[in-house]
Amino acid sequence: MSSDLARRPMKVRVIVTKCVQVDAVQFKSVVQCLTGKDSVVAETSESPGGGRGRSHAVERSCGGKRKRPISAEQAAGEGGIMLLPSLDELLELLSD
């Protein structure tokens, strides 16, 4: 087995998981936006540069009430793994 690995180049596949924090009221609409049929956010994991524009558009179209969107551009960075917003931001969001 080890000789086999030496011959073939190793392929690394990264599965990107994006984390979102929502309250129970927004849950349904956000889930439908992100995992529904016409979701565009899923494509943004491919291209971080062009993706920011698209994910922003999705946030505008789903749940327009949100003043401060849980934006991907805040912590998107290199790996594409989105971190949760800080606790202060969350508390602010919830108290709205």
Next chain:
Amino acid sequence: MKKVKAKRKVREPRFCFKTMSEVDVLDDGYKWRKYGQKVVKNTQHPRSYYRCTQENCRVKKRIERLPEDPRMVITTYEGRHVHSPSHDEESSSQASSKVTVFW
């Protein structure tokens, strides 16, 4: 991190949702069937696995509680639905581009 199966070049996007809720299974407008349950170490709450019941739809989700704060439910979705959500009455929560008008 789950490794992708060989010969299956599908990179499905995953979204995990963290929600404060007493209810484990939150209504997201889709229908699910449970297909597994797994005990999670260091916590009383098991992790449950669900699959979308719509034909041809391969979306999966798993539900578990956050060990540090059991009030929080973590719902992780994998994949995208190929159909609209099962309930269509309340269009107010849907995206603005999709408006159902009843006259």
